[in-house]
Amino acid sequence: MAPNPAHTALWPAPHASEAVAATVHVPGSKSVTNRALVLASLASEPGWLRRPLRSRDTLLMAGALREMGVGIEETVSSSSSGAGSPDGTGEAWRVLPAGLRGPATVDVGNAGTVMRFLPPVAALADGPVRFDGDPRSYERPLHGVIDALRVLGARIDDDGRGALPLTVHGGGALDGGTVEIDASSSSQFVSALLLSAPRFNQGVEVRHIGSTLPSVPHIRMTVDMLRAVGAQVDTPESGGEPNVWRVTPGALLGRDLTIEPDLSNAQPFLAAALVTGGRVLIPDWPARTTQPGDRLREIFTEMGGSCELADYGLVFTGSGAIHGIDVDLGDVGELTPGIAAVAALADSPSTLRGVAHLRLHETDRLAALTKEINELGGDVTETADGLHIRPRRLHGGIFHTYDDHRMATAGAIIGLAVEGVQIENVATTAKTLPDFPELWTGMLGV
Structure with a gap:
């Protein structure tokens, strides 16, 4: 070729x-856009994302969620909420949550947010969801998410690689509970579990047991965005134990969010x-x-x-x-x-x-x-x-x-x-x- x-x-x-x-x-921010897409897809009511980033990573995220049954409608409006582009218009995505379903096939490209944030979502789907991506994606660490989901009740086929490609056999729900992970190679392991946790039957308690934790501000971003849609999250910064995050199960609100x-x-x-x-x-x-x-x-x-x-x-x-x-x-x-x-x-x-x-x-x-x-x-x-x-x-x-x-x-x-x-x-x-x-x-x- x-x-x-x-x-x-x-x-x-x-x-x-x-x-x-x-x-x-x-x-707009890729990190905010992709987190917002996940949270809006798991919400109990429709939401808006205004001025989202349209890039390879965010389009892969939107495409993957559509594969699992989420409605994402793209519009361009001249409302003040969407202002900011040179012509005064702003793009907006209307996210319509639906019952997550398989079978589905997800292309993660080489996007860390897609390959790590979506397996927990797929565990909530009704049916199998296969994840694949660029050759480099096979080399990027994913074991923290895979191992944790298995502890929390998910069934995942990865042929023991701890990496892509893999299939998550969604059962329509996930027990959740307490899990220990080593997120030394990526804080996205923590964020991935927290984002879907309100939909787990028992929520989640994530305990990081590694020697280091990179990119802590990205975890704070995840926590702030969860709280903004109604989730209850206990963190080390809010008086909890060091390196422990707890999310209580509950419904998530739809939001009208303008992306920074x-x-x-x-x-x-x-x-x-x-x-x-x-x-x-x-x-x-x-x-x-x-x-x-x-x-x-x-x-x-x-x-x-x-x-x-x-x-x-x-x-x-x-x-x-x-x-x-x-x-x-x-x-x-x-x-x-x-x-x-x-x-x-x-x-x-x-x-x-x-x-x-x-x-x-x-x-x-x-x-x-x-x-x-x-x-x-x-x-x-x-x-x-x-x-x-x-x-x-x-x-x-x-x-x-x-x-x-x-x-x-x-x-x-x-x-x-x-x-x-x-x-x-x-x-x-x-x-x-x-x-x-x-x-x-x-x-x-x-």
Whole structure:
């Protein structure tokens, strides 16, 4: 079979000849959109998602839920609730819960949220649901969800792999109860069980027994969204035991929810202001959020920029200098590729720590960043749990992406300052950030 042209094409990363000055409307959050789709599908009444992200990962989630019988209707309206796009209109998805059913076949692509959040949903379906996906999805850890569901009463065929492909034999209900898991490789194991838990007969008590827990803000996001639709959740932050979450069984409410901009996907645009000494406005940046990307304000300020959060959004301004940083990114690992790209252009070394789990993401992000930056003349060394980056003068070349959207945007950041960088398969950004090339060149006025 011939290779997909999009996977072999080289995209010349635009070089910035002057400071960036732009307003960038960042699409909705993937993390919020996919959680909201699951919760709306399990609710006792219809709900709305306004300004959802339309990307590969979210369309895979919507398609999978439709396969299991959920109605998801897409509309475009000019209501104020959907405002925010340049023409004043906003897309909305009407979610119509229904009896979950099989047989069904789910394509997870390489979306961690789909492959982990939906097996618990499938356990509630009436009939078998088969899960399959991209070749890389077979290598990503899923044992935490599979093993836990078996303890809670589900029947799953995975041929002992602890990974895809697999079939969940839904029985129309699930007992639930108490389960111990090791979520050291992904906090999504915890979120997956919590999202469906209100529909389990006994709810769930999830006890994390691993040595580390990455991306805790994503669990807080799950908890906040559960509470917003009427679920009762006890957490370590609310006075419960450390590393224990309890969800009480009960009906979930339908909501009319407007999805926040994806703050992690705002990263390359904020980085552009930092790298070029320019100014970027991201409209509608929330004053309060559980999105991990909000920490960019702190990190990029420490690296040489400044920011102002106003009612209309976030204004980030670069100073013309980029400083190295020593930072633990354990809670915000998805930001690592973009931070590494900026650090490669800094005036002093950087150490990025707490992200050993990135070896299990869309690709081995630590190995990929090391290889690609070094092949442009950089000096990056892998550590046990991160990267050490010593800035050097970089040169042009091909920046490979490994079908990883954040590798592609990292390469584009470097290309701002280094002429001749070519991004292989920039189309992979469609996983979470549709039309990235157009947004990027528009920001630069190209």
